Amino acid sequence: MAGDGRCGWCGTDPLYVAYHDTEWGVPERDGRALWEKLVLDGFQAGLSWITILRKRESFRDAFEGFDPERVARWGEAEVARCLADPGIVRHRGKIEAAIGNARAFLRIEERDGFSAFCWRYVDGAPIRNAFSSAAEVPAWTPLSARMSKDLRAEGFRFCGPTIVYAWMQATGLVNDHLTTCHRHAEVATLG
Template identity: 45%
Template sequence: MTEIRCAWAKLPLDIDYHDKEWGKPLKDEQKLFELFILETMQAGLNWHTILTKRENYRQAFDQFDPAKIANYDEAKYEELLLNEGIIRNKLKIKSVIKNAQAYQKLLETQTFVDYIWRFVDHKPIINEYATISEVPAVTELSEQMSQDMKKKGFSFVGPTTCYAFMQAAGLVNDHTLDCTFR
């Protein structure tokens, strides 16, 4: 049987990500935080760019340890700005630190997994789109997530970023109907 993938998965790195990660329900605290941070870094760029730099991000941001990131000082921020292996956007780097701080604060009352998954009542939403062009960039749910995350102190969490995160983490399954990985 020939494997059919969603139309966006064309390059080897994208295919590997599509086949092994995208749209699969993710409920591991550490991996969910990593994916969230990567999605915020992707804002305005394409996902392939982020995937090619993923290992560099892991190294630069202490394997996405939120407790460490939340305590980054000005010297660490300046070091990150000089790191050619990541996207050196001042606002995005500051947002990673801010998001780690908001994450740490959130942990005082609940896990990040419980917080994120409550938006879909802890069950993935299975959409049935025939083509990738039918898949929305924003939904009412991603608008709600965006607003709530902003209230909790997170940044770079617009509704488009939130929806991309929901897709990536499997809160919504937007694999097209012909995709054999559905």
């Protein structure tokens, strides 16, 4: 716990604090934004989230505004362009996964709507946890494992149970702000 009424994981970095105070845990209902955040969480695997936050605008530029229709059409030329871009995480597997994830997103979007597909796992309303310490917050849950398995069955990659749970927290499917954090109650009213 940070001494200022925030979840301690955000530390004091102004970018991280702003992300915590304005974005993390806020229920996201836009399918395209949900997809963007899932792709970014996939890129975060093995790295710190602050690294991704610092590169987020470069990712948006490199991935054409995270337009899934455009990214779904990418081929080797676009992969090579991204691998040469120092502004993003240059990992062939993650870049290729983002392309496949765009294709999977479009299939789900056409069939169900990606937002509806995601929010169905929590019956349309955020899960409101009441953890008072970071030690209580799980790295993954049976629900994130089920959602991960279903996303992989749809063709998604870099979406294991831990990545999916971090994404669920970030997009407000789960409110895991600590009860001692000023955002816990604020975010709970947004569901």
